[in-house]
Amino acid sequence: MSLRVVILKEGEEVHEGDVVIDARGSPQFYDVIILSGRELRSIIATGAVEGGVPIGIGKYTKKPVASVVGSKIYIKGIPLSLYIEAGLLEKELLEALRKSGLDIDTTLRQLKEIVVAERRRYKKSPTLATLKKYLDGEESRLPPHLEDLLSGVDRDTLKKLFERLIDEVY
Numbered sequence: 593m594s595l596r597v598v599i600l601k602e603g604e605e606v607h608e609g610d611v612v613i614d615a616r617g618s619p620q621f622y623d624v625i626i627l628s629g630r631e632l633r634s635i636i637a638t639g640a641v642e643g644g645v646p647i648g649i650g651k652y653t654k655k656p657v658a659s660v661v662g663s664k665i666y667i668k669g670i671p672l673s674l675y676i677e678a679g680l681l682e683k684e685l686l687e688a689l690r691k692s693g694l695d696i697d698t699t700l701r702q703l704k705e706i707v708v709a710e711r712r713r714y715k716k717s718p719t720l721a722t723l724k725k726y727l728d729g730e731e732s733r734l735p736p737h738l739e740d741l742l743s744g745v746d747r748d749t750l751k752k753l754f755e756r757l758i759d760e761v762y
Contacts, residue, residue, distance in 0.1 A: 595682050595689075599671055611665045611685055623650035625657050625669060627688045634675035634684045639668040665689070702741055703757050711761075720761075723754055 598609030602616055619638035624631050627648040637650050637657035644666060648658025658667045675681045703719070710717040722738065725731040727750065734742065742750065 595686050597682050597685065599676075609664070611667065613667045613669060613671055615670045619670075621650070621653055621655075623653050623655075623657065625649075625667065626651050627658055627685075630688050632684060632688060633672075634681045635667060635669045635671045637667075637669045641666055641668045699741060699745070700753060700756055700760070703753070704760055707757065707761050720757075723750075723757075727751055727754060 595611050596609040597611045597613065599613045600616055604616070613635060615638070617639070620640065621638070623637040625635055625637045625648050626632075631651065632648075637653075639657070640650075640653075640655040641657060641659045644659030644661035646656035646659045647665070648667065649655065650657050657669060658665065660666075671681055675684070706719050707717045710719055719738065722731065722735060726734055727747065733739070745753065
């Protein structure tokens with residue numbers, strides 16, 4: 593998966609892209625962007641974003657500098673040209689965004705706790721049965737408690753997670 597990163601400069605209109613970096617206007621402040629608990633080295637925040645769901649904050653100002661608007665990620669900042677020329681801008685953003693949705697080991701531990709508790713109480717686990725049906729295509733949606741826990745997990749990753757869960761529980 594690759595991201596289409598669009599950098600908006602003075603006089604340009606919004607283009608199509610997965611990540612839009614708005615470098616227009618005079619800077620309100622300069623700050624380090626923290627996205628998914630990780631400092632971005634390739635972009636310097638120059639202002640706060642308005643609207644959308646904030647996903648990145650300024651390290652020192654604590655203001656929202658990155659947000660999700662619709663299906664796009666909008667960042668108010670200036671990318672460093674060294675990272676653009678070396679092709680590291682997209683790579684760093686992709687790594688940071690990938691970590692935002694999922695920590696596999698934490699998710700596995702939480703699923704394991706649910707399954708073990710269900711097996712102690714009911715002698716079998718409805719969660720395991722539901723996950724198996726979902727992976728086999730018999731169920732189109734997961735129950736809300738599993739959907740919250742597994743948000744951001746695609747089916748391939750979920751299959752691997754399910755196999756690891758079976759190995760650890762049995």
